[in-house]
Amino acid sequence: MPHKIDDTRELHEDSLGESVLRHLIYSVGKDKAHADARDWNVALSLAVRDRMVEGWIDTTRRIYKNKQKRVYYLSMEFMIGRMLEDNLTNLGLLSEAKTFLKSQNLDVTTVINAEQDAALGNGGLGRLAACFMDSMATTGVAGMGYGIRYQHGIFRQAVEDGWQVEEPEDWLFAGNSWEFRRPEVVYEIGFGGHVTHDEDGKATWHPSESVQAVAFDMPIAGWEGDHVNTLRLWSARQSGMMNLDTFNDGDFMAAARQQVLAETISKVLYPGDHTPQGRELRLKQEVFFTSASLHDLLRRFFANYDNLDTLGDHVAVQLNDTHPAIAVPELIRILMDDHGYDFDHALKITRETLHYTNHTLLPEALEKWPRDLFEQILPRHLQIINMIDGAFYREAIEKGLDHHIIAGIQAIHPHQQDWVRMGNLAFIGSRKVNGVSALHTELMKQTVFHDLHTMYPDKIINQTNGVTPRRWLLECNPGLSDLVTEQIGDGWIDDLEQLKEIEPLATDADFQQRYMAVKAANKQRLADMVKTRTGVILNSDAIFDVQIKRIHEYKRQHMNILETIALYNAIKANPDGDWQPRVKIFAGKAAPSYFFAKLIIKLINDVAKVVNNDPDIGDKLKVVFLPNYNVSMAEILIPGADLSEQISTAGFEASGTGNMKFALNGALTIGTLDGANVEMLEHVDAENIFIFGMNADEVAERQHRRARPSEIIKTSPALQQVMTQIGDGTFSDGDTDRYRDFLSNVTEHDYFQVVPDFQSYWDMQRHLDALYGQSEKWAEKTILNTARMGWFSSDRTIRSYADQIWRAPHKTSGP
Numbered sequence: 001m002p003h004k005i006d007d008t009r010e011l012h013e014d015s016l017g018e019s020v021l022r023h024l025i026y027s028v029g030k031d032k033a034h035a036d037a038r039d040w041n042v043a044l045s046l047a048v049r050d051r052m053v054e055g056w057i058d059t060t061r062r063i064y065k066n067k068q069k070r071v072y073y074l075s076m077e078f079m080i081g082r083m084l085e086d087n088l089t090n091l092g093l094l095s096e097a098k099t100f101l102k103s104q105n106l107d108v109t110t111v112i113n114a115e116q117d118a119a120l121g122n123g124g125l126g127r128l129a130a131c132f133m134d135s136m137a138t139t140g141v142a143g144m145g146y147g148i149r150y151q152h153g154i155f156r157q158a159v160e161d162g163w164q165v166e167e168p169e170d171w172l173f174a175g176n177s178w179e180f181r182r183p184e185v186v187y188e189i190g191f192g193g194h195v196t197h198d199e200d201g202k203a204t205w206h207p208s209e210s211v212q213a214v215a216f217d218m219p220i221a222g223w224e225g226d227h228v229n230t231l232r233l234w235s236a237r238q239s240g241m242m243n244l245d246t247f248n249d250g251d252f253m254a255a256a257r258q259q260v261l262a263e264t265i266s267k268v269l270y271p272g273d274h275t276p277q278g279r280e281l282r283l284k285q286e287v288f289f290t291s292a293s294l295h296d297l298l299r300r301f302f303a304n305y306d307n308l309d310t311l312g313d314h315v316a317v318q319l320n321d322t323h324p325a326i327a328v329p330e331l332i333r334i335l336m337d338d339h340g341y342d343f344d345h346a347l348k349i350t351r352e353t354l355h356y357t358n359h360t361l362l363p364e365a366l367e368k369w370p371r372d373l374f375e376q377i378l379p380r381h382l383q384i385i386n387m388i389d390g391a392f393y394r395e396a397i398e399k400g401l402d403h404h405i406i407a408g409i410q411a412i413h414p415h416q417q418d419w420v421r422m423g424n425l426a427f428i429g430s431r432k433v434n435g436v437s438a439l440h441t442e443l444m445k446q447t448v449f450h451d452l453h454t455m456y457p458d459k460i461i462n463q464t465n466g467v468t469p470r471r472w473l474l475e476c477n478p479g480l481s482d483l484v485t486e487q488i489g490d491g492w493i494d495d496l497e498q499l500k501e502i503e504p505l506a507t508d509a510d511f512q513q514r515y516m517a518v519k520a521a522n523k524q525r526l527a528d529m530v531k532t533r534t535g536v537i538l539n540s541d542a543i544f545d546v547q548i549k550r551i552h553e554y555k556r557q558h559m560n561i562l563e564t565i566a567l568y569n570a571i572k573a574n575p576d577g578d579w580q581p582r583v584k585i586f587a588g589k590a591a592p593s594y595f596f597a598k599l600i601i602k603l604i605n606d607v608a609k610v611v612n613n614d615p616d617i618g619d620k621l622k623v624v625f626l627p628n629y630n631v632s633m634a635e636i637l638i639p640g641a642d643l644s645e646q647i648s649t650a651g652f653e654a655s656g657t658g659n660m661k662f663a664l665n666g667a668l669t670i671g672t673l674d675g676a677n678v679e680m681l682e683h684v685d686a687e688n689i690f691i692f693g694m695n696a697d698e699v700a701e702r703q704h705r706r707a708r709p710s711e712i713i714k715t716s717p718a719l720q721q722v723m724t725q726i727g728d729g730t731f732s733d734g735d736t737d738r739y740r741d742f743l744s745n746v747t748e749h750d751y752f753q754v755v756p757d758f759q760s761y762w763d764m765q766r767h768l769d770a771l772y773g774q775s776e777k778w779a780e781k782t783i784l785n786t787a788r789m790g791w792f793s794s795d796r797t798i799r800s801y802a803d804q805i806w807r808a809p810h811k812t813s814g815p
């Protein structure tokens with residue numbers, strides 16, 4: 001129930017419906033006769049927002065009064081998706097809203113879908129941040145998210161002639177009903193310039209340019225709505241008014257250009273998932289939101305405390321990857337230059353306050369900045385980084401490390417002086433460093449952070465990712481949610497391990513039948529979407545086999561499409577065979593500059609065209625690429641999937657979170673021993689997850705040995721045939737050039753081990769074909785997946801961060 005506070009007690013005595021009608025007229029400015037779906041969406045959102053504000057103000061006061069330790073989650077990305085259903089659900093208003101919309105002859109789904117996705121992220125890292133916001137509110141952590149209010153989120157993906165085409169995204173065009181602009185919360189962020197030192201050695205930075213960061217807040221309600229946290233996103237604005245000197249010179253356009261330049265900082269999200277580009281604007285974005293966030297949280301700190309000595313006792317900051325790692329020198333700078341601390345003390349406080357999460361081991365994704373660029377934009381920060389490296393050097397010598405090793409792990413290599421290595425900086429400046437699955441954390445210790453780990457053996461800890469059960473079961477799969485709640489009550493919604501209670505029903509014929517009926521309905525909903533978006537008509541008796549994620553070589557969508565071609569060949573060779581029908585569904589965006597990933601999309605579409613139009617194949621095999629994958633699309637795809645593809649090269653997917661969403665919704669997983677798949681195996685048991693291929697050690701061994709795929713291809717007629725067809729134009733209208741790079745990648749180097757894993761992947765797929773035919777067995781395994789995935793709730797993850805990293809209070813789970 002929404003919590004009412006004294007001075008708003010009288011404000012919301014009207015029903016939700018009355019409130020919606022009031023907003024339709026007075027906020028949207030329309031009457032019922034002329035309102036379209038978006039108008040209703042806005043009116044309903046504002047009515048819901050009103051009800052969130054009460055709990056929000058109440059939460060804010062409570063935290064302030066109790067001096068509850070605060071947690072700040074700094075992230076360049078928040079992949080939120082739509083908010084209306086989430087908020088209706090958490091506030092317990094969903095059925096009232098549905099009843100009201102029906103009474104107005106409105107289609108509920110149409111009204112909900114009129115909201116644009118807030119797609120302020122690339123993929124897993126940004127979606128995790130959104131799940132964490134939901135779970136921090138649900139578990140009562142005094143958490144606040146800080147990020148950037150990009151005017152344009154991740155690009156919209158169109159597919160033209162099978163190729164990805166990027167189109168602009170404009171989520172704010174029609175306004176954002178959830179946000180509150182806070183014009184009074186504004187900070188000046190400087191760049192460039194020079195540093196002076198007074199006679200006592202005290203430094204002053206004189207930036208040559210500056211831009212303002214203006215706050216926009218979104219309330220984030222937890223389950224049942226009484227704890228409401230804040231997501232604060234920064235928008236860039238020109239400092240001061242348009243430059244009057246220039247203006248008086250009559251050069252109005254030059255003055256306007258300055259304004260555009262300033263506002264560029266929060267203009268657009270960089271779409272290069274795992275591929276930093278080392279661009280000045282990106283560095284400025286990182287500084288912009290990190291510095292604004294630190295200033296803001298310190299201002300809030302000073303409302304309760306009068307000196308910063310104990311900052312780490314009252315505040316924990318979590319850095320989501322290295323993107324906000326500039327927080328390390330920035331916090332030290334503020335402590336030294338603005339508050340008079342000496343360097344050692346400033347470093348100590350910083351190391352009691354900051355924590356860093358690593359999300360990838362891919363060498364090309366580890367952020368580093370050219371030293372010269374860095375110095376140009378952040379001269380004072382570079383000085384401080386040199387001081388950090390000096391202090392670190394002394395610590396390392398004391399611990400017996402040799403010069404060579406130390407040089408490799410300082411933020412800046414002392415002899416090469418070429419790069420500022422943000423991972424090393426974040427590690428050195430943080431109290432705890434965590435990986436996102438057990439395997440990933442182990443690999444961090446053995447590889448990228450090997451030497452730093454020997455130096456600080458207690459710093460690295462694991463926090464296996466999780467997903468919010470509100471969005472990823474309750475909201476996206478109402479059929480399954482109702483079925484579960486009917487059996488065990490609704491305690492699972494904020495205590496997901498209660499799903500264990502449905503385990504005994506896994507072999508119950510009646511329950512199996514009802515569970516599979518829900519799946520069938522979800523498959524139909526999925527099929528309807530596919531038909532609307534692509535025109536392809538799906539056979540809902542087929543296995544719906546789904547791979548949805550960013551397109552990347554390490555995720556191996558190309559292994560999946562090679563297997564698809566091999567299956568196509570096998571069916572064609574024996575069209576009357578007893579084939580288990582299958583639908584291969586792909587979706588995901590490629591980074592605009594990642595040619596190979598775009599080529600994979602083209603290949604999928606080329607194969608789809610041939611397979612889907614082959615009369616010998618009919619319903620036995622269909623291939624679909626759904627354009628413009630986003631959170632809202634995932635909410636339809638995941639509940640409708642039979643099979644979840646989690647087939648990354650072992651050792652390369654840090655965790656994965658889609659894997660968890662699928663299994664929770666009763667898709668079986670075909671996957672490698674990678675990321676969180678390893679822990680899913682432990683939870684659901686080996687009979688209920690379908691693991692194939694090399695493990696991380698075997699992969700590393702082959703990669704080090706530079707083992708080539710040719711020997712293996714020679715022994716596989718199926719794979720040879722597939723390669724021949726791709727090369728001879730079978731799927732490219734006779735164009736023998738299109739896939740030249742693709743073929744040389746796979747047949748000559750194959751860094752991601754598609755060829756060595758192919759046979760075991762194929763075998764496991766055929767095993768699953770047979771299993772799908774045994775419908776009771778399949779149903780049992782499916783139900784056991786749902787029953788045993790409770791541990792993967794992001795509520796568990798957040799409680800674990802709160803206990804082991806943040807040392808922050810939270811509500812315990814269970815009754």
Ligand code: 26V
Nearest residue numbers: 124125272273274276359436653654655656657
């Ligand atoms: C790097 C860069 C470089 C600069 C341009 C923009 C950009 C955006 C993202 C990244 C790093 C991406 C790292 C990432 O998303 N990792 C994923 O994190 C998930 C949550 O922990 C995890 O489940 C996935 O396995 C992991 O790939």
